[in-house]
Amino acid sequence: MKQPTKLVFIPSAGTGHLISAVEMAKLLVSRDEKLFITVLIMKLPFESKGTEAYISSLESSPVLSRINFITLPQAASDIDTRKSPNAFRSQFVESHKPYVKDAISKLAESESESTRVAGFVIDMVCTTMIDVANDFGVPTYMFFTSPAGFLGLVLNIQTIRDVYGKHVSEFKGSDAELTLPTFVDSVPAGVLPSVLLDKDGAKAFLGYANRFRELKGILINTFVELESHALDSLSDGKTPPVYPVGPILNLKISETEVGSKQAQQKSNILEWLDEQPDSSVVFLCFGSMGSFGEDQVREIASGLEQSGHRFLWSLRQPPPKGIIASPSDYSDPKAVLPEGFLDRTAGIGKVIGWAPQVAILAHPAVGGFVSHCGWNSTLESLWFGVPVAAWPVYAEQQLNAFELVRELGLAVEVNMEYRRDLYGEYPNVVKAHELERGIKELMEKDSDVRKRVKDMSEKSKKALMVGGSSYNSLGRFLDQISL
Structure with a gap:
């Protein structure tokens, strides 16, 4: 025995x-x-x-x-x-x-x-x-x-x-x-x-x-x-x-107890996605440590608006500079977004804080994922057959993005060489036109990238x-x- x-x-x-x-x-x-x-x-x-x-x-x-x-x-x-x-x-x-x-x-x-x-x-x-x-x-x-x-x-x-x-x-x-x-x-x-x-x-x-x-x-x-x-x-x-x-x-993440604040947030997000057409929504989320300065937030907002695509954006507030800590939710995101942005995009977009990422990627309305290319997020997107627009931020994410875009043809590029440190220093800003281009390429219905991702999704399960x-x-x- x-x-x-x-x-x-x-x-x-x-x-x-x-x-x-x-x-x-x-x-x-x-x-x-x-x-x-x-x-x-x-x-x-x-x-x-x-x-x-x-x-x-x-x-x-x-x-x-x-x-x-x-x-x-x-x-x-x-x-x-x-x-x-x-x-x-x-x-x-x-x-x-x-x-x-x-x-x-x-x-x-x-x-x-x-x-x-x-x-x-x-x-x-x-x-x-x-x-x-x-x-x-x-x-x-x-x-x-x-x-x-x-x-x-x-x-x-x-x-x-x-x-x-x-x-x-x-x-x-x-x-x-x-x-x-x-x-x-x-x-x-x-x-x-x-x-x-x-x-x-x-x-x-x-x-x-x-x-x-x-x-x-x-x-x-x-x-x-x-x-x-x-x-x-x-x-x-x-x-x-x-x-x-x-x-x-x-x-099978059970993020929080039934009736909690996060459970209600998750319910609201999924209800909004239920109202959107299949594969029509771009999901933007940059991981547990992903946040940006105000200049970058405004560029993201402009890029989303110019792309014309439906979007679900996980917008997080950076910790104080000089401190390694997780980002938090804004009490009022209007303070960092361009004036009138939420009103102009009310029909096609939703800005959220914390995101139940697995539940969102699993939803049929989601057709693309603007991601930091953290490896867990990458594997999740492949599992659910959702193509990625690569926007790495820190750690080994730039190399992951290179592998996905150039080596494997499983992602499109926003900006593979963007990086920031964990202390909230942002040496460069990705411009709105870069994000707009990446989203439009990402959301092409019959692209080779989308086909390869669907094929890899099946292989990941097998x-x-x-x-x-x-x-x-x-x-x-x-x-x-x-x-």
Whole structure:
């Protein structure tokens, strides 16, 4: 009889990473009834309500009964969110090592001797936790929540320096084209992730990449049919085994309790969409950290109005400058919108704050998605067959946009090289005519992009079915941890 096994998940802090990790955990335990998972939660000092709300929203089920959540003590109070994101991230994760050790020790004491800890599953920025796993004599795996294309870039940071004779951060502002194994086309320096164009960030990610080699395997949220070239290039004998198991999505989100403010907002949004023709609405949403300055907001409004298309716009208020925090809803969006905009577009558009993204993308009225190209959002749009107009903002989104537009032909471009930092600095503004052009291209009814997205939508679903590529890959991983 098979011995019960346990995995310890350590996702990066933040609700988005937690949701991906939990969905991965749910998929694993649904495939192996002898598998138990403990998720260790690191709470950001500026984001806790979202995490707590998500955990409380999880409905009880036989699968979830085998997933345990432990919220670690709050990080040391001397961590300054005004530091560079890379310094903050490294210090934040490092400060949790003693709490992780303590949690695992208590877990080991309380568990039956018959339950074997098969390993840690960490986020890409949590490689310091490999030390903790080594202390307990267990292997470490990684759940990579970004695409295989980006994984290949991270693994080749040192190679870039060797080949091109300069540090990856020195390509900031360069018009150079880089050859990378996970991309068919050469990659313009202008779409390299902001974190790698920062000297400290590139140093941090080089450190992560060096430790990736110590992993026993890498679970990645993608699928063979989507990133076949990138995944093939990672089978080089130097990289730990890669298991493409995506798309991992939370498609049954219950955002809030019935009767709550967000539940009412969701109801109002869906009622408005019910009144619109099929595939007629452009949805604009830029992720959990997506917000813009007033100059950019006015350009978006002008671009929407000039496009003439129906729209649903998630408009969020930026946090105070110099602070890393999530955006909020405007008490009165009229204050930042062009005068008369809401009146002029009342018949075809709706401006909202928070957005129930999955429910919106699933609605038949939505025909296009102006997106920041965060990987979760990308996979959701592909799942529902909604083409994307790429407008990346931060993180690795510029590279994601390049892959979608140039490599895969699954998106159109608004501006692939736009970027801003997490402190609310907006070095450039996308003009109204750029957005207008992108929307018009996006909403073409019989475009090649739309056809390719519909085809990839079907492939994404088949990948998870019995016998599908991701289903089989997950099986190989489960066989590995059972050894």
